[in-house]
Every structure is written in structure tokens, then in C-alpha cells.
Amino acid sequence: MEEATESTHCCENVSDSEEDKCSDTDFPPSQLGTKEFWEDVYQKELETFKDIGDVGEIWFGEESMSRMLRWMDKAKIPENAAILDIGTGNGAFLVELARHGYRNLTGIDYSPASVELARNVLQAEDLADVTVKEMDFLNCQGELKGFDICIDKGTFDAISLNPDNREEGKKLYVQALKDALKDKGFFAITSCNWTKEQLLDRFCEGLEFVQELPTPSFQFGGKTGHSVTALIFKRVH
Template sequence: MGSSREEDFEPSALGTKEHWDAVYEQELQFFKESGDAGEIWFGEESMARLIRWIEKQKIPLNSSVLDIGTGNGVLLVELAKSGYTNLTGIDYSPSAIELSKSIMEKDGLSHIKLQVEDILDPSDELSGFQICIDKGTFDAISLNPDNAAEKRKQYVKALYKVLRPRGFFLITSCNWTREELLEEFREGFLLLEELPTPIFCFGGRTGNSITSLVFQLKI
């Protein structure tokens, strides 16, 4: 990434654990009061898009799947409804994991594994996943006020650890373009496919407000 692009990412509360702890504490209270699971990052279509790709590959239903920054865990719920059985969600916010566990219990999905983990410093048990999914976590890391560039490098290194060789990495971003993500994940990853996302038009120019890519770990 060039230095000019780096400057586009102003440090933000969106890049801090304190922000997300507060968000999920509020969402947890809201769920307890209303039973509403809360916001779906990038909308329901973003989840359907990822699941359609996984199903199209005829990946076995017992393949291990890791949802990085699972939040309320709704993506895991939809994967379970599609028949996938070996699902794990991690988030560095304890309130997010408490919320997702409450939602899983409500939906009778106690087999889904949920744990408090920071993807930048994954525990030894997080390894060998066939599929890793990121919807917005890399975006948040990019906004961290404490050396975001170094944290992005840590993220890539963590993927080497948690993915099995030739495993798939599905990332959805609203901050990064296709070309920029190719640069960020150039070492060790092969781009397999760009998934179609909504098109917007502004000032006579068209573009994608969301980028969704599928990579494969080369090693």
C-alpha cells in the first residue's frame, strides 16, 4: 500500500476494542429485552452471497469454518441452517460472544463453538480451518489508532496459522478495493474469485461500495 492510501484511514473508535465492547454490551441488553439479534453487517445479501459460494464448491458440510469477528453470530446461524456442522466463531469482545451464545441457545444451536479470541494473537487451538470468513473485521483493524499497518501484517500472519494449507479465506470489505486487498494479501494467498456486490453510481461514475473476495492459502 502506498503512503497516500494509508493516510485515507483516519484512526477511529471503530478500530478499538473499547468501542466494540460498548456496542455489544448495548446489543446484548437489547436482545435480552426484545429477542432481536441486532444488525447484520453488510446486510442479509452479504451472508447469502458467501454461503452460495461455499455451497457451489460442494465443500463437505462437516468442513471446519471459522467466523473471524463473529459479533452476534448471525452468519454462523445461517451456515448451520444450511447444514454446516463444524462451525466456530471468535470475537475479542466478551459481550459479543455472550450475545452470540444467547442467540445460539435461542435457536437450539449449542453445537456451534464460540470463544473470546483476538485474531491478531490466536491461541494454539485455532488452527486447521478449511474456511475462514471475515465480514468487516479487517476493516476495523485498519482503523485502529495504534499502528494499524503493523496490525494488518499481524492479521495476515494469523491467517497462515489458523487456515489449513489450500484453505479458503472469504473477505468482505467496505474500506478496501479489489486491487488494494490483492496487495494486502499478496504473500501466500491466491485470488480465486471476486463475488458480485451491489453497484452504486455517483457523479457519472460507477463502482462497488462493497468488495467481496475469495482467496486460497497457497502453502
């Protein structure tokens, strides 16, 4: 689900306030939480790519990819690490990971048009060894296992906006994530809807907080906050 810039479709995350303690029901449901919306988005991007070779926009912008790659370098993630891109969208981050030397890459998305687009983009980059699957992360039936790193840039945000059963969807997401990760495997999430405190609360079971990655900050009304939150967790049993 990688379709927007860093500020598009996002709620600003204001930290150091009582707003950090707001419940998961504070966000109204949105079409951004529906499969139909994303299928339409990626069908249009697929047609554009076939016409002019434009891969479309990058969720959270190119800086979000650079930020993650810098962390992976500092964490000394090996090039053969099994990496899962949850909600791969147009596959742009898979391309960047491959360019960076990572060789064991898998991307999933529940949108058939997204998967076709990502495969076309990877083929154009001569990256035939990258795996892309049409799969709903919330209903993967245990098919995803043994990953050293799971990366999410916006997918959990979209699930949180689903008009139907979004609370159940968030619970299914956490369980699918724990099933997919190896013991001591890393989970890297970038969110524009949830604050650090809210994400810590949501992913406290079976995951250990490692660090927060620096993102641009802003000041408004005497408060300091971030439009984007990027956190790293580790799987623990």
C-alpha cells in the same frame, strides 16, 4: 464485529481509477477500530436481546450472508468443513451456516459481550454444537489451526481503523490468517473500506486470488464502483 448495514460506517470503493492504488494510511483512525467501541455496542445489543429477543443488526445486511452461502454451494464446500467466523459479533452468520447444514463451526470475537450475545443467540436457536470463543485474532498464539474456510465480514476493516498500531495489526492479521488456514483452505473477505486491488495487494503473500463475488455497483462522476468488495482467496504454500 457484525454491527451495521451494508452502507453504515463504510468508505465507498471506487474502482478503475488511481484511487485503487492509495496507501493503507488514507483512512483516518476511528473509534470503530477500538475494542472499547465494540464492547459498548455488544453490551447494549446483549441487553436488548435479553429484553426482547432482538439479535441486532447484521454487518453488511442479510444479502452478505446469502452471497457467501451461494458461493459455498457453488464451490461444493462439504458440510463437515471446519469454518471460522472471524469477529463473529452477534453470531448471526453462524446461525445461518448451521441452518444451511454446516456442522463444524467456530466463531471468535475479542469482545466479551459479543461472545455472550452470540452464545445466547445460538442457544435460542438450539445450536449448542457451535463453538464461540473470546479471542483476539491478532493475538491468538497459534491456537487457531486447521480451518478449511475463514470468513471475515468487516473485521479487517475495523482493524484498519485502529488508532494504535494499525499497520502492525494488519500484518498480524495476515499472519494469523495464514496460520489458521489449511493448505488450499479458503479465505472469504467482505470489505467496505478496501477495493479489490488493495485487498489483492494486502493478501498476496501465501494466498492466491480465486474470484470476486458480485456486489451492488454504483456510478458517480463517470466512474463505476462498489460500496462493498467481496473476494475469495486460497491458501498456498
